[in-house]
Structures are given as C-alpha cells and as structure tokens.
Amino acid sequence: MAATTPICDFGWKAQDATLSATDGRDYSIKACAGEKGLVVAFICNHCPYVLGVIDRLVEDAAKLRQSGIGFVAICSNDATAYPEDSFGRMKVFAEEYGFTFPYLHDETQAVARAYGAVCTPDFFGFNAAGELQYRGRLDAYRKDDRPAEGRSDLVDAMVQIAETGKGPAEQFPSMGCSIKWR
Template identity: 45%
Template sequence: MAEVPSTFTLQAGDKAPEFTLPNPAGEEYSLGDLLGKKGTMVMFVCNHCPFVVHLAKQVGEMAAEMEAWGVNTVAISSNDIEKYPQDSPEKMVKFAQEYGWNFPYLYDESQEVAKSYHAACTPDFFLLDKDGCLFYAGQFDDSRPKNDLAIDGRDLKIAIRQLIEGGSPILETKPATGCNIKWKPGNEPAYFG
C-alpha cells in the first residue's frame, strides 16, 4: 500500500470540469444536476482502497451533515475494473450501503472525468462552491490507516465552514493521500508517474 499524494492542478476559483456519469443502475447524473445550494463535494474513491475504507463511515456521516447545510456530495470511481473487479459497479452498490453513503456514487468507465480533475489518488477531495468553482482541494484530515490519529475530517470541515460562511477559497492545503487511481493500460495521464 504505497501512499500517493494528489497532483491536483485546478486552482481555487477555477470552474470545475462538467461531467455526466452513470450510477450502477445506469441512471445518469451531471455535475449541474448535483450542485448544492451552497456547494458540492466531489470525491474520487473506490471500494478496495484501504485509505477510502478507513474514512468511509465518517465520509457518509459528514455528507449527511453537509446536506443539511446545503452542500451536496458525489463520489466517483474511475478504477480499471478488469484488473480490480472488487471496484465494479455492482460492488459499488454494496459498498455505499455498508457505509451509509446516501449520495450518488458514479462510475467513470472511460477515466476521462478523473483526468479532467487531475485526480491521482483515492480518496481525492474537491469542494466546489455553489457555482461549481473549486473552493478547496485537499485531504479529509491527518488520519491514515496506519496511524493512531482520530478520523475527524478536520481539514474538510474547516473548508466547508469557510464555504458556507462566504469566505474566500482555500489556497494552502495538504494534498489528499491514498492509493493511486488504477488506470487502464495505456490510459495513464501525463501527470501520472
């Protein structure tokens, strides 16, 4: 389990790339459909990554809290399911149920959405404002699967509070850390490696 830092290149205030992706049932969602009244959290995740599993329950709880504040959540899996069948859409449904994810969990089969966000790892967090512009890209908190720090979502909570209180986008952040996105052979983006 090698830790891979995010390589995000979207800058605070940049318009986030639009997308339309299906959930495991084939229902399509666009970013425009998902924008919350105050903002939207876009997360790149997968089912098998220990870093995602480590945070999954707390992510579900925080998403429920955020929804009450007008901030929506969407999760996207972009992994190669041929090599990593545990990340298949069928298993995404079970994962979401297990961890109380009551928000869309979408499948990026082409991996183009992950590339457009310059997502590099799972989990990778992008908090957008109400207009779909990047407000924060960074880690959930300092906890990791192999440290003893409490999972409190501190970094993300600070960003959300600043967003809903009308503050400025957060420029200095700690990048998200996790397992690298499992790119299909030959589909690795230029920023990977």
C-alpha cells in the first residue's frame, strides 16, 4: 500500500547529520546545500515509485544545481529485511543511474526519524536559511514518464524558493512505498 507525505511544515529547520556516501566519503547534510537552498530526498533502490522517477530525479537535481540549490539523497530502509537497499547495492544503484549528488546511508534510521520521512521518494525543500518551504512530489506523473512539455513540481517550487525564499502555497504530497523501519 502506498504512503503519502503530510502537508509542508513551513519554516521547520533542516536537521544535520554526517553520513557515509556511496562515493566513499562522509557528508554533512547541511554542507550539501547550495547558496540558494537544499533538497533532501529520501529514496531507496527497490521501490517501484523511486524506480519510476529515478531518471527524472537525477535530471532535476542537475537543473536545481544550476539554480544554486544543492541536492542530497538518503536511503534509510532496513537493509537486513530489504537487502536490495544495502549500502553495497546503494553504490551500484548510484553508479547505474549516474548520480551527481551524494547518496547517503542512514543505517540507524535516525535521520529519517528526525525528518519525519514516511515514504520513498519523500522530498524536503529548504531555502537558503535552512527553513522548510517544500514537502511534496517530484511531479504529477508518479511512475509514468514525464512528457516533454510536462513540469516538475519540485524544480518549479525550488526555483521559486531560490528567488523568493518562500515555497508555493499549493503543494501536492509525494506518494511511494513506506520507509522500511526496523
């Protein structure tokens, strides 16, 4: 059964933690921010919702970087119960899809709990001051391909946030597989 995210809690401050990434380095979440904001995306390797959007997610992260917005992805799923979400498989997944952003392993699930992440994918968009301004979907197409003329809710919202510091009043929840808790 699919889970959906709650309404954006505007102004909530980004939580920081240092986690291991698939590129062999450790990253502070806040250090991944660009000068105009940060997207923290909770994803995993096996969820059909993530697999349905992963190419668009990578493309949108590159677009956001051009607007001064950093991007980081985090996998918090229980790898014991879901071995396809193990750190080793995360490395393969990041390479296979050409990630140009850190893909972090939240082995203890503490970061997902601190953020209140509920599903994969789950997107948190912060302004330059580290305040939550977007909690919504990537786009309206879910697991389907985005048409050439289709828009990205995440990119549109984050560009607005980069320009004004404020997120859109109307936001649509993300939907995906629930986080696989221990």
